[in-house]
């Protein structure tokens with residue numbers, strides 16, 4: 001199946017492409033010739049995920065030549081920060097969004113506490129045949145004392161998945177894709193798409 005992925009985040013597109021390889025063809029927004037910044041005005045990951053998929057379908061449905069559209073809204077929720085940065089993960093340190101500044105701000109905010117517990121969450125919205133379906137994925141872990149590793153993107157240098165000593169950025173792309181929040185959500189979507 002040919003599926004349009006309503007994302008302009010190259011790292012997410014790369015991860016999703018390898019998760020769906022051999023099963024579905026994924027087209028990112030740029031590949032589909034769509035260069036707009038989609039407004040993420042929701043207050044939850046579910047809302048923003050839905051907004052992105054709906055926006056692309058409404059504005060570019062015909063252009064995409066795809067059988068379905070999906071979007072991924074993800075966030076890092078830190079227990080000691082009452083779930084922040086959460087839905088604001090991309091713009092945590094302000095606009096324009098910047099991964100390094102976000103990581104610096106997160107470490108600053110955590111200076112006063114020893115509680116480093118966190119979780120990564122992904123909410124996928126799939127719109128197929130006019131119907132909306134949600135798939136969620138979560139991975140628990142802790143926040144490292146300083147950034148470590150060169151792989152991945154975003155908060156990967158700070159996130160240590162439960163059961164590991166390395167951050168996501170120190171693990172290989174294959175290992176991250178075997179256990180991540182995104183992989184869990186994508187695998188649920190893959191299972192669902194078997195019906196079509």
Ligand code: ITT
Nearest residue numbers: 006007008009072073074075089090153154155156
């Ligand atoms: P699109 O909306 O175009 O898909 P985005 O970067 O704006 O891309 P989000 O709104 O989902 O994506 O923002 C989530 C932010 O959280 C993202 O910019 C990263 O900084 C971070 N993030 C998401 N998934 C991540 C992952 O697997 N590893 C590390 N950081 C991640």
